[in-house]
Amino acid sequence: MSRFFGEPIGTFDDMVAAFRRVVEGDGIAIDDLCHVEEETLHYAQTDDETYYFRCFYDGIALAYLVDESVEIRTETPTKESIAIQASPEGAIDVTxxxxxxxxxxxxxxxxxxxxTPAAEDVYGAVCPYVKAFDTREEYASWAEDVAARTVGIPLESGVPIAAALTATNPSEVAE
Structure with a gap:
């Protein structure tokens, strides 16, 4: 990551700061998410709309952007289903x-x-490696064979990162 962003990336806070510099300090907006026109394996539903994305993580970010709970569905690389309910308050229920x-x-x-990478460069280099997995073992097996540097974390631990990426003022995000 350090080579890609041209600066040291040692923590998730460093990563969020680097992403925010790419979008010129503003939080990511709904239009900045990786929308796809056709149906995909990664989608999010609000009360009024279904959104299809390149990766499931956009659905978690969406909960902060639409200020309502979002039901997210995705598939792991081994074709297992994962269901996520995310709220703008940071609550998450994962199955x-x-x-x-x-x-x-x-x-x-x-x-x-x-x-300095453009937003499209970041999405192209990062989105293919933001995945959900049933287990840590499934993640570890997948990570052995990808051309990327990755880290695996409990899915619920990724929620505060989505909050930080979408906040219009980073100080709004609670630690």
């Missing part, structure tokens, strides 16, 4: 309850270390 997720960035990219 299965021990699901994990990955964050990662491609090891090979066209962005040079001294260039």
């Amino acid at each position: 299965p309850s021990d699901a994990v997720m990955s964050f990662g960035v491609a090891t090979e990219t066209d962005v040079r270390g001294d260039d």
Whole structure:
């Protein structure tokens, strides 16, 4: 990640700060999410609309952007279903309850270390490596074979990161 962003990335706070610099300090907006026109394996439902995304994590971010609970569905790389209920207050209910997720960035990219990546560069290098998994073992098996540096965390631990990415003022986000 450090090479991609051109600065040291040692913590999730560093990663959030680097993403926010790419979007010029503003929080990610609904239009910035990785929407897909056709149906995908990763979708989120609000009371009024169904959104289809390139990765499930956009659905978690969506809960903060629409200020209502969002029902998220995704499939693991091994085709297992995961259901997530996320609220704008940060509450999350995940089935299965021990699901994990990955964050990662491609090891090979066209962005040079001294260039600031554009939002599209970030999405292209990061989104393919943000996945949900039934178990930590499933994550570890997947991570062995991808061309990315990744970290696996409990899925519910990714919620505060979504809050930080969407906040218009980073100080709004509770630790």
